[in-house]
Amino acid sequence: MLLPGDPAPFEVVNAQGRSPCLIVCDHASPLIPGALGDMGLADGTRLEHIAWDIGAAVMARRLAQRLDAPAVLAGFSRLVIDCNRYLDDPALIVETSDTLAVPANRQLGDAERASRVAEIYRPYHNAIEDMLEAFEAADIVPFFISVHTMTPRMRGREQRREEFTLCWKLDDRVAHPLLSRLGERSDLIFGDNVPYGLEPEEDYTVPEHAMKRGLPHLQFEVRQDLVADEKGAHHWADLVYDLTADLVMSPDIRRIEHFWP
Ligand SMILES: [Zn+2]
Incomplete structure (x- = not known):
């Protein structure tokens, strides 16, 4: 399905990053x-x-x-295929999203579905696997x-109040200290699994790549x-960095520990 001139199904940013950390963006x-x-x-x-x-x-x-740290970014819209869904999930390729019909996904044939999986979904997840295997080969968690x-x-x-939401399940190694830090911040409104949580039966990327391996996440x-603008995105990324960088680097947290399945 992909043609010359199409972007790649994923992009690796800062591949030579030296931190024991992998960032992904589905x-x-x-x-x-x-x-x-x-x-x-x-x-x-198409930009909503x-x-x-x-x-x-x-x-x-x-x-x-x-x-x-290195980061793997998915290259295509989730309306083409949602890289954070299991292959048998009807939400993998949606016919409707937030009440809007997605005409190109109606009555999608098996061949078309298979090519989206093979050319977009799998290369993205294989890129993540490759990065994780490289860490493993270097004996790094x-x-x-x-x-x-x-x-x-x-x-x-209703309008959502939460500015930042921590999505987690079972593994409290990061959630516990981070929630307590967030609780001390009177300047931001945060959600603890609200309005979205981390659902191992629904989310794919973190459960499959991190939770099954026992990685802190x-x-x-x-x-x-x-x-929505670069200034805001940098501000919030910096805030996440300030709240979590010591956890990301902590050898106490960076251990294999299985909470699921
Ligand atoms: Zn998302």
């Missing part, structure tokens, strides 16, 4: 392969939150720089960071209106 890009045209969507819709995590790629790049952003408002719903969401 919803980094709103891009659509040329062969899919506009997917039947209006111009504005349904297509990507606005601001997340800028945050991931900033964190990669601040931590001196990496800290795994998954960067997401969330819309301030789903259609027909951090998945978070920042509200998109706060990170």
Whole structure:
């Protein structure tokens, strides 16, 4: 399906980063392969939150720089295929997102589905696996960071209050100290698994790559209106850095410890 002129299915940023840490960004890009045209969507819709995590790629790049860590960014819109879903999840390729129809995903044939998996989904996840295997070969337990952003408002719903949400399950090595630090910050409104949590049956990337390996990990969401421009995205990436850098580097936390499955 991908043609010459299409972007790559993933991008590795700061591949030579020296920190024991890997950053990933599943919803980094709103891009659509040329062969899919506009997917039947209006111009504005293709840049909305349904297509990507606005601001997340800028945050991931900033964190990669601040931590001196490599980052793997997905190359295409989640409307083409959602790299944070299991292959058998109906949400892998959605026909509707936040009440909007995605015409190009209606009655998708098996061949078309298979080529999106083979050409976009698998290369991204293989790139993450390759990085993790390189850490393993060097006898390093990496800290795994998954960067997401969330819309301030789903259609027909209330405005969200949370500026930052920690998404976690079972493994409290990072969640516990970070929640206590967040609790001390009167200047920010944070959610503890609200409005989104980390669901091992639903989320794919952190459960598959980090939790199954027993790696310490951090998945978070920042509200998109706060990170829509570069200044905001850098500010919030810096805040995440300030709140977590010592945890990311801590040998006490960077140990293999299995909480799931
Ligand atoms: Zn996301």
